[in-house]
Amino acid sequence: MKIFQFLLILTTLMAHSQPAVFYRLSMPKPATHLFEVEIRIENHKTKILDLHMPAWRTGRYLLLDFSGGVQEFSAVDEKNNLLPYKKTDKDTWRIEQGSSKSVTARYKVYANEFNMRTRELNSEHAFVDPLSVFMYVDELKNKPLQLTVVPFGDWKVTTGLDESDGAPFTFSAPTFEHFGDCPLEIGHQKDFDFFVDGKRHIISIYGEGNWNIDTLINDVTKIVIANKEFWGELPYKKFIFQIHCQPNAGGGTEHLNSTIMGVRPFIFSNPAAYKGFLGLISHEYFHTWNVKRLRPKAIAPYDFSKENYSEELWVSEGTTSYFDDLIILRAKFSDARSYLDKVGQMVTNERMRYGNTIQSVAEASFDAWIKYWRGRQNAQNAESDYYGKGSQVSLLLDLEIRQRSKNVHSLDDVMRAMFKRFTPTQGFTNADLQKTCEEFGGGSFREFFHDYVFSTVSLPWDQTLSYAGLEITRRDSTKRISIGITTQDAGESTRISGITPDSPGEKAGLEIYDEIVALNGYRVRTNDFYERISSMNAGDEIILTIFRNDRLKELKVQLGYSGTINYAVKKIASPTALQKAIYEEWLKESWDVKR
Numbered sequence: 164m165k166i167f168q169f170l171l172i173l174t175t176l177m178a179h180s181q182p183a184v185f186y187r188l189s190m191p192k193p194a195t196h197l198f199e200v201e202i203r204i205e206n207h208k209t210k211i212l213d214l215h216m217p218a219w220r221t222g223r224y225l226l227l228d229f230s231g232g233v234q235e236f237s238a239v240d241e242k243n244n245l246l247p248y249k250k251t252d253k254d255t256w257r258i259e260q261g262s263s264k265s266v267t268a269r270y271k272v273y274a275n276e277f278n279m280r281t282r283e284l285n286s287e288h289a290f291v292d293p294l295s296v297f298m299y300v301d302e303l304k305n306k307p308l309q310l311t312v313v314p315f316g317d318w319k320v321t322t323g324l325d326e327s328d329g330a331p332f333t334f335s336a337p338t339f340e341h342f343g344d345c346p347l348e349i350g351h352q353k354d355f356d357f358f359v360d361g362k363r364h365i366i367s368i369y370g371e372g373n374w375n376i377d378t379l380i381n382d383v384t385k386i387v388i389a390n391k392e393f394w395g396e397l398p399y400k401k402f403i404f405q406i407h408c409q410p411n412a413g414g415g416t417e418h419l420n421s422t423i424m425g426v427r428p429f430i431f432s433n434p435a436a437y438k439g440f441l442g443l444i445s446h447e448y449f450h451t452w453n454v455k456r457l458r459p460k461a462i463a464p465y466d467f468s469k470e471n472y473s474e475e476l477w478v479s480e481g482t483t484s485y486f487d488d489l490i491i492l493r494a495k496f497s498d499a500r501s502y503l504d505k506v507g508q509m510v511t512n513e514r515m516r517y518g519n520t521i522q523s524v525a526e527a528s529f530d531a532w533i534k535y536w537r538g539r540q541n542a543q544n545a546e547s548d549y550y551g552k553g554s555q556v557s558l559l560l561d562l563e564i565r566q567r568s569k570n571v572h573s574l575d576d577v578m579r580a581m582f583k584r585f586t587p588t589q590g591f592t593n594a595d596l597q598k599t600c601e602e603f604g605g606g607s608f609r610e611f612f613h614d615y616v617f618s619t620v621s622l623p624w625d626q627t628l629s630y631a632g633l634e635i636t637r638r639d640s641t642k643r644i645s646i647g648i649t650t651q652d653a654g655e656s657t658r659i660s661g662i663t664p665d666s667p668g669e670k671a672g673l674e675i676y677d678e679i680v681a682l683n684g685y686r687v688r689t690n691d692f693y694e695r696i697s698s699m700n701a702g703d704e705i706i707l708t709i710f711r712n713d714r715l716k717e718l719k720v721q722l723g724y725s726g727t728i729n730y731a732v733k734k735i736a737s738p739t740a741l742q743k744a745i746y747e748e749w750l751k752e753s754w755d756v757k758r
Contacts, residue, residue, distance in 0.1 A: 288350030463590030481553010645725030
């Protein structure tokens with residue numbers, strides 16, 4: 164008994180000697196948009212303590228420089244004596260700890276930037292992506308931590324973090340990465356529970372709208388079940404669907420066991436808009452497996468101090484974009500005819516985007532940090548889109564596997580196998596994906612990946628869609644008078660925002676950001692500019708008066724035609740047995756259904 168007591172005391176003492184990290188978040192004056200943060204580090208025996216502010220958040224591959232919102236930083240020891248510190252770079256605060264047993268750092272963070280779904284605090288609520296608010300110690304980032312929230316007034320907290328027993332508004336996380344992937348909604352949000360497979364799910368809604376909670380629960384449940392059937396498991400203890408109902412809201416961000424989504428308050432009675440919102444839910448929820456657990460090797464684990472370059476983001480986002488529509492189809496929110504209409508639009512988008520001839524989808528993935536999220540002026544002409552093009556490549560890859568395996572296997576099997584093999588910490592590469600496709604599809608996929616992932620070869624839509632008994636036709640082709648530019652009005656200025664390669668405008672010497680002052684001597688704005696041109700004929704010559712760098716110029720432009728070819732996808736007249744089988748297994752609908 165005495166030996167047991169000694170060992171228990173020894174274990175307790177050893178536990179107390181381990182470094183411990185405690186966070187505290189308060190918001191005493193919400194109208195100032197200032198969070199007050201406290202970080203206490205105990206038993207970390209080092210002379211120098213570096214606190215780092217993350218440079219980006221998960222789900223948005225762009226440096227966001229959260230440290231710019233930090234103010235009034237200070238540090239004290241266990242006796243509340245001030246400790247010297249200095250910044251060593253934009254994201255690092257170096258504290259001279261000396262012989263102190265404990266260090267407490269305090270600072271404020273300005274939070275009024277919800278458009279990036281990072282941090283927002285106002286008189287109505289608070290939203291926190293932890294990576295945008297909390298600093299970390301690099302050598303302690305894999306240690307457990309605790310967070311205590313002090314909500315304003317009678318606000319409550321909704322988060323995917325584990326709650327601590329007996330301590331109100333106190334939460335824990337096994338690592339800083341886990342902590343950083345569990346956002347918090349703090350306020351008067353409405354929380355509604357439902358259960359799937361015995362696991363708790365929460366729909367948490369901030370803001371007002373014309374939503375019906377019974378309808379929402381029923382529809383979200385269907386999406387959860389469809390994903391459970393796809394992946395075979397729900398890899399979490401609980402899951403939170405955080406919804407922000409606000410004017411002009413939209414988009415979403417995936418997290419480890421939650422997702423934050425924006426939606427306009429009164430779309431729920433509009434069938435088309437509501438279906439679009441369900442598509443957003445489907446996309447973000449599919450990420451629970453693909454990217455939150457099945458990750459590219461470059462982000463397994465995350466490095467929050469810099470860019471994490473990866474050629475596989477087309478799988479993380481593009482393949483998710485492909486399957487989010489299929490999940491909507493499988494959950495019976497859509498039908499095969501509606502889905503094929505989307506495939507026709509995919510064909511149109513792939514063939515009309517000039518940037519697809521310039522940049523491969525692997526390059527677009529790698530360059531996401533410096534191109535895609537920057538919204539550059541020439542993006543359409545110079546960049547591919549790892550969301551859209553990634554989805555298109557995934558569709559063709561799926562049908563290729565189905566064809567080669569005689570409809571025994573599909574991309575579903577590939578994703579499930581990848582999930583089991585490369586989750587949670589190993590991470591995968593394009594080579595791993597190619598190898599897994601070869602396993603289920605049989606034979607080499609080297610040429611497919613070379614041409615459509617690493618090169619800019621046009622996608623073989625006609626051949627691949629024929630595997631499912633489908634063909635492409637042209638429809639709704641438009642031909643209009645144009646000079647191949649787009650314009651935007653900003654205040655009193657009308658400026659060129661885009662120029663089509665080899666268009667009359669480019670040949671005449673027009674440049675992006677030129678300010679158009681007049682057409683044939685008469686002032687124009689965007690609307691009447693296009694109206695006036697449309698009344699003219701191809702071959703007519705116009706004179707554009709422009710300002711460029713405050714210098715007035717006149718340029719002669721010869722009008723031409725601009726054509727947009729739209730494509731439709733339909734079933735062929737006489738399919739083979741294999742074509743019918745692939746179609747039915749892929750779209751979960753009988754070939755004989757007439758729509």
